[in-house]
Amino acid sequence: MAGRALFVGLMLLASVTPGAHAATLELPPAGASSCGGCHAPPGVDTAVPTLHGKTAAEIVAQMQSFRSGAQPSTVMDRIAKGFTDPEIEAIAAWYARQK
Amino acid sequence: MMKHAISRRGVIAGLGAVTLGAPFVSAQAAPRVVVIGGGFGGATAAREMKALLPGADVVLVTNERTFTACPFSNLVIVGERELTAQEFGYRSIEKAGVRVAYSAAKSVDGSARVLTLEDGTTLPFDRLIASPGIDINWEGLPGYGMAAAEKMPHAWKAGTQTTLLRRQLEAMDDGGLVVMAVPANPYRCPPGPYERASLIAHYLKTRKPKSKLLVLDAKDMFSKQRLFLSAWAALFPDHLEWVGLSKGGKVLSVEPESLTFVTEFGRHTAAVANVIPPQRAAAIAAAAGIADATGWCPIDPATFESRLVPGIHVLGDASIAGAMPKSAFSANAQAKVCAAAVATLLTGGTPPEPRLINTCYSLVTPDYGISVAGVYHPAGGVIAEIKGSGGVSRADAPPDVRAAEALYAKGWFTTVTREVFG
Ligand SMILES: Cc1cc2nc3c(=O)[nH]c(=O)nc-3n(C[C@H](O)[C@H](O)[C@H](O)COP(=O)(O)OP(=O)(O)OC[C@H]3O[C@@H](n4cnc5c(N)ncnc54)[C@H](O)[C@@H]3O)c2cc1C
Numbered sequence: 074m075a076g077r078a079l080f081v082g083l084m085l086l087a088s089v090t091p092g093a094h095a096a097t098l099e100l101p102p103a104g105a106s107s108c109g110g111c112h113a114p115p116g117v118d119t120a121v122p123t124l125h126g127k128t129a130a131e132i133v134a135q136m137q138s139f140r141s142g143a144q145p146s147t148v149m150d151r152i153a154k155g156f157t158d159p160e161i162e163a164i165a166a167w168y169a170r171q172k
Numbered sequence: 173m174m175k176h177a178i179s180r181r182g183v184i185a186g187l188g189a190v191t192l193g194a195p196f197v198s199a200q201a202a203p204r205v206v207v208i209g210g211g212f213g214g215a216t217a218a219r220e221m222k223a224l225l226p227g228a229d230v231v232l233v234t235n236e237r238t239f240t241a242c243p244f245s246n247l248v249i250v251g252e253r254e255l256t257a258q259e260f261g262y263r264s265i266e267k268a269g270v271r272v273a274y275s276a277a278k279s280v281d282g283s284a285r286v287l288t289l290e291d292g293t294t295l296p297f298d299r300l301i302a303s304p305g306i307d308i309n310w311e312g313l314p315g316y317g318m319a320a321a322e323k324m325p326h327a328w329k330a331g332t333q334t335t336l337l338r339r340q341l342e343a344m345d346d347g348g349l350v351v352m353a354v355p356a357n358p359y360r361c362p363p364g365p366y367e368r369a370s371l372i373a374h375y376l377k378t379r380k381p382k383s384k385l386l387v388l389d390a391k392d393m394f395s396k397q398r399l400f401l402s403a404w405a406a407l408f409p410d411h412l413e414w415v416g417l418s419k420g421g422k423v424l425s426v427e428p429e430s431l432t433f434v435t436e437f438g439r440h441t442a443a444v445a446n447v448i449p450p451q452r453a454a455a456i457a458a459a460a461g462i463a464d465a466t467g468w469c470p471i472d473p474a475t476f477e478s479r480l481v482p483g484i485h486v487l488g489d490a491s492i493a494g495a496m497p498k499s500a501f502s503a504n505a506q507a508k509v510c511a512a513a514v515a516t517l518l519t520g521g522t523p524p525e526p527r528l529i530n531t532c533y534s535l536v537t538p539d540y541g542i543s544v545a546g547v548y549h550p551a552g553g554v555i556a557e558i559k560g561s562g563g564v565s566r567a568d569a570p571p572d573v574r575a576a577e578a579l580y581a582k583g584w585f586t587t588v589t590r591e592v593f594g
Contacts, residue, residue, distance in 0.1 A: 098224060098519055104527030104547070106220075106508035109591060110501055111531070111584050119583030120576070147565065147577050148545055152529060155547020155561030160527065 102163035104156060114171075124168045132165035133158075202229045203518040206287050206297040208277045208456060210234030210262060212241070213303025213488030213503035215592045218270045220511035221301070225518065231295055232265060233287070235276035239593070242361065243500050244585055245330040246368045249338045250375040252538050258330055260593035277304070280460035282481040299514045301476075302462065302469075303488035303503060304454035305329075306360050309467065312450030313353075313426060320428035324445040327368075328360060340444045341375065347382040348443030351433055353423040355450045356390040358468070360489050360498045363395035363544065365448050367534035370400065372446075373412035374537045386440060387414045388433055389421040395497070396534060396544050396564050403536045423447075453490035460484065468492045473550035475513040475523050476506060485510050494555030496548055502530045504588055525550060527558075533581030541565075541577030 112124045124132060138144035140153035156164070205228055207218040218232040239260045247253035262272045275289040280300065287295045308326060310317050316324070325337040341350070350372060354365040369387050376383045393416075394400075404412050415421035420437025427434065431445040452467030462469045462478045469486040470479040473494060478484045487493070487510050488503035496502045505528045513523035531545040546562035548555050565577060 098515055098521065100224070100512045100516070100524065103524060104529065106512070107505040107527070107529035109508075110504055110529065110588055111580070113583075113587040113590065117587055117590055119586050120579040121583040121587065147569075147573055147580060148531060148543055151545040151561065151563050152531075152547060155527070155529070155558040 102160070102167050104160060105164045105167050108164065108168075125171055127168065129162070129165040129169040132168055133161055136161045136165070202227050203299075204229045204295075204297045205231070205514060205518075206295045206300050207232045208287070208300065208302040209304040209454070209488070210236065210239050210265075210272070211303060211305050211488070211503070212500040212588070212592065213305075213507045214301070215239070215262070215265060216504045216507035217301045217303060217487065217511050219265055219268055219592065220508050221514065222269050224511055224515040226269065228515075228518070229271070230269070231271045231273055232262070233273045233275065233277050233289060233295070234262065235274075235290075237261065237274055240330040240334075241500070241585075241589065242328075242330045242364075244582075245327070245334050246364070246371050247535070247538065248330075248334050249327060249341065249368065250371045251338060251342065252371070255330075255335055258334075260589060262593070264594055277302075277456045278459070280456075280481075280484070282461060282484060285483055298483070298518060300484045301507075301510060301514065302457065302460065302484060302486045302490065303507065304456050305489045306451040306498075307454045309450040309452045312355075313423065313447070315426040315428060315434075316447055316449050320426065321447075323428040324426060324431060324447045326447055326449055328364075328448055328451070337444075337446055341372070344380065344383065344443050346380040348380070349440075350376070350383065350385045350444045350446070351431075351440050351442035352385065352387045352446040352448065353426070353433055354387060354389040354391070354394075354421075354448050356422075358498065359448070359451045361532070362497045362499075363400075363532050363534045365389075366394060366396065366400045367536075368446070369412060369414070370403065370408075370534070370536040371538075373404070373408040377408055377411045381411075383443075384410070385412050386442075387412065387421075388423050388435060388440065389414060389416050390423065391421075392416040392418050395532070396542055398567060399542045399564055400534075400536070402567065403540065403542075407536065407540075453486075457486070457490050462486055463490075464492075466492070473553065473555040474525055475517070476510040477513075485514060494548070495546065495557040496528065496530050496555050497532060497544075499530055499532050500588065501532060501584070502528070504592065505529055528555070531584070533577065533584060535578055535581060536574070539578045540571075540574040541579070541581045542574065543577055543581070 136153045139149040222230045241258045275291040278290045325333045327333040327337040425434045431442045433440045457463040476485040476487045487506040489498040509526040516523045528548040533543045542565045544564045547558045
């Protein structure tokens with residue numbers, strides 16, 4: 074019990090100095106974790122192409138052409154339309170860092 | 173939010189200044205996160221939690237040793253897939269450092285923050301994540317109780333119910349009438365009944381061509397309706413009849429002894445009867461005080477924290493997730509966002525505003541897939557669809573696109589089950 078209480082106390086302390094501890098947390102940018110529902114790392118037996126190994130610029134370009142319709146797709150047009158350019162750039166940069 | 177602050181202060185007040193004054197470095201006690209339910213939402217949340225905060229003590233509470241996945245179980249019903257392909261264990265999750273407790277969650281003391289399991293174990297937590305899925309609402313349809321489900325299977329929780337319905341279809345003579353009852357919203361997997369209807373019609377057309385499926389629906393409008401209706405008109409004109417609410421489709425009661433469905437407009441007696449009954453959040457939600465009068469759990473749209481009990485987060489089918497449908501895809505996406513929010517809260521940060529995606533694929537035949545997709549964000553206190561995003565597959569798509577979507581559907585299942593259980 075004491076441990077828990079201690080922890081709650083600390084949470085409160087930590088929240089007084091925003092981000093003090095949060096720096097050690099590496100969270101994916103908004104939306105990125107949902108892409109992984111369909112896009113697997115390499116080696117998974119799926120018809121959906123992997124995003125690992127692509128550069129950020131490639132991912133940004135493809136997302137933009139899905140959104141505009143320049144690149145035909147079954148589902149990516151509908152998904153890309155939910156993201157702004159800065160959001161796509163953040164997701165692309167994050168994917169480009171994944172091993 | 174206010175409630176949360178008060179409850180924290182309550183705890184602190186009981187502690188005195190010693191704790192508050194403790195130096196930050198003595199934060200040795202690992203944060204404790206307990207997750208209820210080892211399905212799509214819970215298993216994802218537990219694993220993601222451990223990945224984000226390796227120092228946390230994460231316990232996954234599951235009432236089954238083997239999880240049986242519902243997506244693709246409609247293929248099992250029509251003999252196109254085996255149930256074993258739906259079954260997943262927790263070994264990899266344990267290997268990832270999550271402790272797995274194989275017992276049902278029984279009660280939650282939300283103010284003491286302790287979960288008690290059926291086997292007597294007590295699990296104190298700093299944050300609880302609940303993704304217990306659905307229970308059948310056995311009071312929801314007169315005549316339909318647990319015994320009736322042995323005669324008129326629901327097959328809406330995958331497992332023995334799935335194989336029961338399959339055996340009944342296999343045993344049916346050619347020329348038999350299959351009847352399916354579909355409930356009003358909300359329920360698990362909005363397009364699921366229509367995928368099942370399609371695949372049963374496909375099975376009848378190819379295996380028992382003198383037979384027919386009658387779908388009795390408590391709604392006039394449903395998910396991917398135009399796509400389903402036009403596919404049915406083209407593929408199954410003689411094998412599938414759908415009757416909506418305004419045409420008398422609402423089933424008022426069932427009579428299991430004679431496999432009879434009673435509607436406002438008449439009675440239908442089936443050779444094989446599939447009742448998809450009304451549902452609600454699994455029983456632990458009511459026991460924990462996180463379900464409201466609707467039977468489902470209201471949540472904060474950014475953190476999935478319960479609106480009713482602070483410190484408990486709810487996701488997946490059990491939650492009221494606004495525009496997001498009750499799907500495995502949603503549960504998986506929500507679990508990752510929820511784990512990120514919980515990890516942030518536990519380390520003293522402010523959870524970022526999330527974006528979520530859902531895509532529900534449905535099979536009209538094993539190689540004819542359609543989908544509905546959406547991108548979501550918190551807006552006005554609920555999870556709302558981002559304007560201009562999402563929608564359904566193109567109405568005029570050629571067969572190769574339908575075939576591609578069927579492949580992508582299978583790819584999604586492989587990817588998500590591998591991410592969660594592999
Ligand atoms: C026929 C059918 C087809 C479907 N097809 C699709 C599809 O194609 N795509 C899609 O995205 N979704 C699909 N779904 C929906 C999908 O199955 C659910 O939305 C998904 O399982 C929800 O995840 P969850 O974590 O909320 O619940 P679940 O996955 O059901 O997990 C809940 C788990 O918690 C356990 N539990 C409950 N109470 C307790 C307790 N007290 N203690 C411990 N454990 C407990 C349950 O036994 C279960 O193992 C389909 C559903 C059906 C019925």
